[in-house]
Amino acid sequence: MDPVIVVGAGPVGLTLALALAAQEVPSVVLDESGGEDERRAARTVVLRPDTAALAARLGCTTLGDEGARWDGWRLMRRKQPVRRLPLSVEGFPSPLHIAQHALSRGLREAIGKTSLVKVVTNSRLDSLEQDRGGVTAHIKGPGTAYWRGSHLVGCDGARSTVRKLLGVRFPGRTAVERYAVAALRAELPWPREAVLHRQPPWRTGGDEVAARPLPGGVWRLDWLLPARGDLVTPDALVTRVREALAGWCGQTPPYELLDTGVHTLHHRLAQRWRVDRAFLAGDAAHLLGAAGTQGLDEGIRDVDNLAWKLALAWHHGATETLLASYQAERRTAVAARLRAADQSLPILRGGGGLRGLLPGSAGGRDTLLADGHLGQGPLGAPPTYPNSPLAAEHGQGAAAVGTAVGAPVADVRVTTPDGTAGRLRDRLGRGRLLVVLVAPGTAVWDRRHWLKAGVMPRLAAAVEELPADAELLVTEGYPGASAHNVLLVRPDGHLVAAFGGVHPQELRAAADAARGGAPSGAAASAGDRTANVN
Template structure:
C-alpha cells in the first residue's frame, strides 16, 4: 500500500501526518519551504481543551509552551459584566503559533514513518483507481505517488486550485491591530475583553502568553486606513495605563501586525482520493472564532478515517463522512458569525432584539473566545452518516455525536487513565460498571458480563479496545458506550448485546467488514513505501 501524501507543513499538516503515523500509516510530507517557521509572537492561537489534548498527544509531554487562562473577564466601560473561572482541565491554551508548529516539527523528526521532503509547491496532480500522483516544482522527472493526498497548504492552496474546487466567501469581515509585548501586568494567567475601554472607547482584548508576554488586539474599521506605527504605540500606551492602573508602565514591544479575518468555505473537501483541511478548506476568525483550533479538528477527524481506509480497504461512506461532519460544523460556525455580527457590531433596531442589550452583546463576543455556544463550542455529529441506526442507543441525556466526557477508564490490563489519553487509535468500547474502581482488575475480569463482553469485542470487525468506567455522566449502570478515535460519543447501548454492538460498530466505521492489516516496518523502505511512480 502506498503512503498518504500530506501537502503543507503548518500546524494542521504536521498534526495530520503525526496522527496517521501513530496509526502505522506511512506519510510523505511535502513542504514548500525549508527552515523553521518565522517567530511572530503577535501571531498566536487559542486551543480549546479538546484540541489542546489532541496536540498534546502528538508531541512529547509538557512541550507545548503556552499559557492556560484560569480566568476570563469581560468588561464594559471598566465594569466587569462577566467572569469565567476555569478548571485546569477546561482552561483554553494560548500560545504563539510558531511554538506549536515547532513542537509538532520536533515530533515529526522523531517519527520513522514520516518522510519529509522540501519539494517546493505542487504544480500538478492526477488520480486513478489505485492512487494519486503529484508533481512538485522542486523535483524534476518522476512524480510522487501515494494512496491518498491531503492538501493542508493554506488559504492560497494549490491543491484546492488543481482540484478545481471553488472557495467562495467574504473578505475582511473584521480587522484588528495586534501587538505582542512583554510587560508585568497584575493577572498573568488571565484574559480580558474590554468594550469601550475607559479613556479610549476602543474594543480591545488582552490575552496572556508565557514569560510575561501579552497579545493585545484592537478592533479596527473593516476597511479603514493603514495603522501607523505612531497610532499603534499610542494605543499600546493608553491600553497599558488602563490595564496596569498607572501611567508609564514599562514594556518591551516584540511584534506588531494587522489581523484580517476572512470567511471562506471550500465547496468540497473531498475529491475522490484527495482531501482538503485547515485553511485550504475554510477561513474564519471573526468574533473570536479560532482558525487553528478548527484546523486541528479537521486533522483529528480525518486521521482515523484515512487510517482505517488505508489499513482495511477503501470505504467511501467512511471517507465521505469527513466532509459531511467537518464542513457541516464549519458551515454552522460561519452561519453563527453571520447572525451575530449585525447584533454585535451593528446598531439600531437589531440591537433591541437582544434582551439585556450590552450584556448579551458582550456575551456573544465572549462565546467565540471561550469555546461555547454556536460561535465556539466543540461540534456535534449527531446527524453524521456514521450514526448508528435509530433506536439502538439509550434515549437519555447523553450527547450522542458530541465529545465524550473525559472520565477515568481502566483497561483490561488494570491501567487507569483519562479517556482522552486513549484516543487516536482504535475504537473504544466503555462499560459503565460502578464499583469496579475499588477492586483490582483481576477480580472483575472474569466476573459478570466481562468474559462475554471481552469475547464480543475481540470478535468485532475492526480493532477495538475494551475499557471500564466507574461512572459516566447521565449513564446508568451497565451502559455500553462506543467512542470514536476522535473522541466523539457514537452510541450508548443499554447493556451488553452482541448483535447491537456489532451493528453499531459497523455503522460507525462506514460499513467496514474488516480485513487483516498489512504489516508495516517502522524505519524501513517498506514503511516509507515506494513514493515514486
C-alpha cells in the same frame, strides 16, 4: 502501500502527519519552506482543551513550556468591570495560548522522533494526477520530481494550490473583521487573565481591545478596526499601545514592544472538501476567526476527523460512505460555526437593531463574546455529528446517557482489562473503536474477579467479534449513565451509540456503521501491502 501525501507543513499538516503515524500510517509532507517557521511574537493561536489535548497526545512538548493557560476571563465596558469568569474549573476549561512558531516547532520535534513521517523541504506542488490506485503529486524542488501516495490532503493554507488544482470553488465574505496586533512584555493588572475591553474610554481604544497573556510576562493585544479603513502606521500602533497601557495601569508602565502587525479576517468555505482520493483541511477548506472563533482549532478538528478514516482505508480498505463522511461531518460543522459567527456579528458590533435595545441584551452580547473566546456554545464548543452518515440505527437496546450520539464523550477515568488506568481521552487516536462498560465498584474490586463477573465475559466476547479493531475499557461512572451501560466510541472520541447492557448484535451493527460498512474485497486487500517512505 504508498504513504499519504500531506501538502503543507503548517500546524495542520504537521498534526495530520503525526496523527497518521500514531495509527501506523506513513506520510510524506511536502514543505515549501526550508523547514523552519518564521518567528513572530504577535502571531499566536488559541487552542481549546480538545485540540490542545490532541497536540499533546501526539507528542508536542512545547505546549507546557511555551503556552499559557488562563486563570480567568475578564470583560470590561468603558471604565467599569462587567464580568469575571474563573477558568480551569469544571464547566469552564481554560484555553491554551501559544505562539504559532512554538507550536510548529513542537510538532516538528515530535515528527523527528518517528520514522513514519518524511518531511520534504523546498518542495512546491506543481500538479497532481489521480487514478484508481492512488495519487501522483508533481513538485518543483531540488529533489524528487514526484511522489506517489495512497491519498493526498491539502493543508496548504488559504491560497491552497491543492484546492485550485482540484477546481474547488472557495466562496465567502471578504474582510469580515480587521485587527491591529501588538506583542509586548509588560506588567498588567491581571496576571494570567485574558481581558476583553469594550468601548474603552481612551482616544485610540476603538470599539474593542483584547489582552491575552503568554508566558514570561508577554501579552498579545488586539484592537478591532473598521473592516475597510485607513492603514495603521507604526506610530499609530505605538500610540495605541501607550494609551491602552495607561488606561489599564493609571499611567504607561515600562514595556518592551516585541512585534506588531495588522491582519484581516475572512469567512470562506470550500464547496467540496474531497475529490476522489484528494482532501482539503484547515485553511485550505475554510477561513473563519470573527467573534472569537479559531480557525486553527477547526483545522485540528479536521485532522482528528480525517486521520482515523484514512488509517482505516490504508490498513483495511474503506467504503465510499466512510470517506464521504469527512466532508459530510466537518463541512456541516464548520458551516454551522460560520453561520453562528455571521449571525452574532450584527448584535456584537452594534448593528442588531431593536434587539440591541431589549432588556438583557448586554448580557446576551457578553455571553456571545465569552462563548467565542473561551470555546463554548455555537461559536466555540467542540462539534457534534448527529446526522453523520456513520450513525448507527436506534435499536431496542439503546440507552440514553449524558452525551448525545455524535457528540464528544466525557473524559472519564478508565481501566483496561490488563489493569492499566488512565483517561479515556488518552486512548483516542489509535485507530480503534472504544467499547466502554460502566461498572461501579471495579476500582476497588480485584481485577481477577471483575474480569470474570457479571456482564464482562459476555461483553469481552462481543468485542472480539466486532468487524473493526476495538479496545474494551471499564469506567466507574459516566455522566448520565447507569450501571452496565455500554458506550461505543469512535477513534476521534465521538459517541456512536450507548446500550443498556450487552447487546452483541446491536453492538456489532453499530461498529459496522461506524466504519461505513464492509469495504469491497479489492479495497480491503489494498491495506495488506507494505509501505516505504524512505
